Amino acid sequence: MFIHIDIDSFFASAERSVDPGLKNVPMAVGSRSNLEIFNRERTNIRLMNDNSGAFVTPVFYSDKEKSFDSVFIDKIDGQKKIRGIITTASYEARAFGVKTAMPIAQALQLCPQLIIVPSHYPLYHKLSHYLHRFLQTKIPLLEQYSIDEFFGDLSGWIDDRDVLEFSKRLQQEILENFDIPVSIGINQSKWIAKVATDFAKPFGVYEVKDIDSFLHNRSLKEFPGIGKGFQRRLEGYGINRLGEIKARKALFYSWKRPGIQLYHRITGTDNEPITSKRDRKSIGISRTFDALRDPDELRRRIMIMARHIVYIAISIEANPTTYYLKIDYEYGVKVKQSRTLDRLFSETLFKIELAQMYDIIAQPEAAALKLSLSVSNFTSNHLRTLSLLHLEEDQKRLRLTKDLQSLRERFGLDIIKSGSEL
Ligand SMILES: [Mg+2]
Numbered sequence: 001m002f003i004h005i006d007i008d009s010f011f012a013s014a015e016r017s018v019d020p021g022l023k024n025v026p027m028a029v030g031s032r033s034n035l036e037i038f039n040r041e042r043t044n045i046r047l048m049n050d051n052s053g054a055f056v057t058p059v060f061y062s063d064k065e066k067s068f069d070s071v072f073i074d075k076i077d078g079q080k081k082i083r084g085i086i087t088t089a090s091y092e093a094r095a096f097g098v099k100t101a102m103p104i105a106q107a108l109q110l111c112p113q114l115i116i117v118p119s120h121y122p123l124y125h126k127l128s129h130y131l132h133r134f135l136q137t138k139i140p141l142l143e144q145y146s147i148d149e150f151f152g153d154l155s156g157w158i159d160d161r162d163v164l165e166f167s168k169r170l171q172q173e174i175l176e177n178f179d180i181p182v183s184i185g186i187n188q189s190k191w192i193a194k195v196a197t198d199f200a201k202p203f204g205v206y207e208v209k210d211i212d213s214f215l216h217n218r219s220l221k222e223f224p225g226i227g228k229g230f231q232r233r234l235e236g237y238g239i240n241r242l243g244e245i246k247a248r249k250a251l252f253y254s255w256k257r258p259g260i261q262l263y264h265r266i267t268g269t270d271n272e273p274i275t276s277k278r279d280r281k282s283i284g285i286s287r288t289f290d291a292l293r294d295p296d297e298l299r300r301r302i303m304i305m306a307r308h309i310v311y312i313a314i315s316i317e318a319n320p321t322t323y324y325l326k327i328d329y330e331y332g333v334k335v336k337q338s339r340t341l342d343r344l345f346s347e348t349l350f351k352i353e354l355a356q357m358y359d360i361i362a363q364p365e366a367a368a369l370k371l372s373l374s375v376s377n378f379t380s381n382h383l384r385t386l387s388l389l390h391l392e393e394d395q396k397r398l399r400l401t402k403d404l405q406s407l408r409e410r411f412g413l414d415i416i417k418s419g420s421e422l
Helices: 010-018 068-072 104-110 121-138 160-178 190-200 211-215 228-236 246-253 256-266 295-315 347-361 391-411
Strands: 002-007 027-031 046-048 059-061 073-076 079-082 085-089 115-118 141-146 149-153 182-187 205-207 282-292 320-329 334-340 368-378
Touching: 002 010, 002 160, 002 190, 010 027, 010 085, 010 121, 027 104, 046 121, 046 295, 059 121, 068 073, 068 115, 079 104, 085 104, 104 115, 121 141, 121 149, 121 160, 149 190, 160 182, 160 205, 182 190, 190 205, 190 211, 190 256, 246 256, 282 295, 282 320, 295 320, 295 347, 295 368, 295 391, 320 347, 334 347, 347 391
Parallel strands: 027 115, 182 205
Antiparallel strands: 002 149, 002 182, 027 085, 046 059, 073 079, 141 149, 282 368, 320 334, 320 368
16 A cells, blocks of 8 residues: 655744744745855855755755845835745645745735745755655655655555554654654555545545545646646546546547556556655756846856756766756746767866857846756766767866865855856
């Protein structure tokens, strides 16, 4: 039997576990794009990577104290302006209509007594890591599916008839040990168990005994992997409820692999096992900021983000061979460029390539709003052959990158900046 464990309103619950004064009141965690990495002063930024499964992104953090005003209030020409969005709302806040991705200013209009706490990703990261370790002692086959979600396979360990009891006990133990509420779904299929968890929330345990009757009236969007676009497509075929899918096998099969996979997941016949180890396939960072018309500053920001990506790549010993840069400008103009080089990855090489890519796509007249950088196609995952042509030069550069890495590990990520960042 599979169980799926999901922390209820994770970031909000995490904050409550360290500040009980936040319990039983409408509260929410808010965030703003973290622009601290672009500061010119030293901010002593470090990387937290304890938990680096493919689904948990490493976080950059600094120890600076955060208050509501320092994070969310901007003073522009003497006027105070509330910025930022809601990341997670407690159930008490949801009752007022406060929800994820809502602007904080709007949330405060709906619920003036709402307490908003700036996000503390290192706290969430640690909690996720400790919960993972705890669950490993309770469940023989465990898969971390996201920062706050886990699948467990209990077959051969707990009798099917006892899984409900086991799950209720586990829920209680997690509450006692971590002071956080979780919900748990149970079924023979992982994906049905996941839908059951959402159904059980908040702080519930639910076992799906009969898939057909459970799905009968559930809406399409409740199933993982059915997004808005796909939902509309299904509606176009007259399918409005999850329960209507089982009878449409031929239709789903006509969509080849993804359709067939989804069909079996929805009917609970997927037989998909626990995946306990999943390799990271890419490393990406993006930052959204106020309209920026200064191409030199934009270039500087790209180089800073590059340094952060390099730091993650080297710390997980990945050798990415595809580099990607995207810039969102005003009026919905998006430009991007990627290139694949069968070479040894290093800070120098990455920055040289990025500078060239930037020159090709930059729109110097337009105001930039967002930068996205990523690297993928790791040679550790695929057997790619690195070109011998530049090997000696690349090895030298990689040695330099690794020397910088050890300094940054000791003194923070912004201890050494290259000329292109100044
Ligand atoms: Mg959750």
